[in-house]
Amino acid sequence: MTSSCEALLPSTERALAHRVAVAQADGRAPSFVGAVGREGVMVWSGARSCVDGxxxxxxxQYRIGSLTKVFTAVLVMRLRDEGLLDLNDPLEKHLSGMELGNAVGEVTIAQLLGHTAGLGAETPAPWWERTPGALRREPADVLGEEPLRHPVGRTHHYSNPGYTLLGSLVEAVRGVTWEEALRREILEPLGLSRTSAQPIAPHAGGWAVHPWADVMLPEPSEDLGLMAPAGQLWSTAEDLCRFAGFLAHGDDRVLGAATVEEMRTPAAPPGAGEWEGGYGLGVQLLRRDGRTLFGHTGSLPGFVAGLWVSAEDGVAAVALANATSGPLTSAVAADLVRIVAEAEPRFPEPWRPLPAAEVDQELLALTGPWYWGTYAYGLRLGAGRSVVLEPLRGAGRRATFRALPEGGWIGLDGYYAGETLRVVRRPDGSVSHLDLASFVFTREPYEQGDAVPGGVDEAGWRGL
Incomplete structure (x- = not known):
């Protein structure tokens, strides 16, 4: 059977190359690079340029702008996993009020990660992306006199200054610069040797293309200083494909699989007009072409970037261009994922029976139909003594449950996420019913003598 990391079919490669060519031409980009990865390995790349040959x-290298925020978020989640902070900690627990300079100390780390801290989108003037970072030496210079634009914790409002604070948090807790923490804790373990805070040849130059004429102007490339954690980095398509594999599966040298999955879980409702997407903990979320994508977009004067991953399809795509506006790298990256996912769909893992050690006769006896009132559900076993409860017909609430050491299961998704499913037994040890967040599931619908809240009419079922 074909490996997911083998070369793509010629027809697929042509479709990908065509999409990149159209993007460069329609977006009037001096250059455009696209790449596709599977399982963290780049399996295709293509490029177009305005220079013949x-x-x-x-x-x-291209500058990746706000894709930098994902790297900063990973550094913060590492601190959480090491027990050095809690996501619900107020910022002032780790950064002094004097350092903050404004009344933002009560915002939590989680709110900063998910852009719900109520902070402004940008710094006070001058435009931080086109001016030296030396103009903003302290957090107060980034926040301004009135840092809050919305009630804390109530609204999703994208904030570049918020990620500056997270970078300062990393430095305060780690005791090293953000750049040093990034290099030691992410770039070196993952082998991202072509990702850096400053450009390293070969790298593209940033350009502004005139909106009404086919002429160009070079864009300045500033060191963002304190704003670096929000958008400083340069990277390559190959490095970003490798990073995408980490975001999909985790790497215990950096973050485990459970934590990267947590990062891509929605942290707050999307803003008005953004119902096709959302935001997790440093990771953007997108619904497109019937699939859920996660990753991030980025832009700085002279550059735009997009990285999207479909975990279900096992495909990631990167799009990079060196123009201030025009090239729609986010849409192109999503299209590259779609092209591969549709042309060469992922083979499912072969079915295998459960390991003998996981087959428990008592658990096996719990499988099959259960009834919540008159709603029919089926309970089936999964790996690791997990269970799935799903409606047998019509609409209903499906959920997967992980086994708890003390017995019972905890919901992992959907309506029952975080809720406990447990078996309730009669005095003689036989199974009476399942209890799920006070809902009673019985073997028969409204059976006489079952533990149905409110009881069952003694006359039983009847016709007209």
Whole structure:
């Protein structure tokens, strides 16, 4: 059977190359690079350039702007996993009020990660992306005199200053610079040797393309200083494909699978007009072409970038361009995922029976139909003594439950996420019913003598 990391079919590669070519031409980009990864391995890349006979490749650095925020969020989640902070900690627990300079100390780390801290989207003037970071030496310079734009914790409002604070948090807790923590804790373990805070040749130059004429102007490339954790990084298509594999599956040298999954779980409702997407903990979420994507977009003067991953399809895509506006890298990256997922769908894992050690006769006896009132559900076993409860017909609430050491199961998704499912037994040890968040599931619908809240009419079922 074909490995998911083998070369793509020629027809698929042509469709990908065509999409990149159209993006470069329609977006009027000096250059455009696209790449596709599977399981963290780049399996295709292509590029187009305005210079005949010359084009960048997957090893050419581009500035990735706000894609940097994902790296900063990973550093914060590492601190959480090490027990050095809690996501519900107020910022002032780790950064002094003097350092903050404004009344933002009560916002939590989780709120900063998910852009619900109520902070402004940008710093006070001048425009931080096109001016030296030396103009903003302290957090107070980034926040301004009135840092809050919305009630804390109530609204999703994207905030670049919020990620500056998270970078300062990393430095305060780690005791090293944000850049040093990034290098030691993410870039080196994951082998991202072409991702850096400053450009390293070969790298693209940033350009502004005139909106009404086919002429260009070079964009300045500033060191963002304190704002670096919000958008400083340069990277390549190949490095970002590798990073995408980490975001999909985790890597115990950096973050485990459970934590990267937590990062891509919605942290707050999307803002008005953004119902096709959302935001987790440092990770953007997108619904497109019937699939859920996670990753991030980025832009700085002279550059735009997009990285999207479909965990279900096992496909990631990167799009990078060196123009201030025009190229729709986010849409292109999503299209590259779709092209591969539809042309070469992922093979499912072969079915295998459960390991003998996981087959428990008492658990096996619990499988089959259960009834919540007159709603029919089926309970089936999964790996690791997990169970799935799902409606047998019509609409209903499906959920997967993880086994708890003390007995019972905890809901992992949907309506029952965080709720406990347990078996209730009669005095003689036989199973009476299942209890799920006070809902009673019985073997028969409204059976006489069962533990149905409110009881069952003694006359039983009847016709007209």
């Amino acid at each position: 010359h084009a960048p490749d997957a090893d050419t």
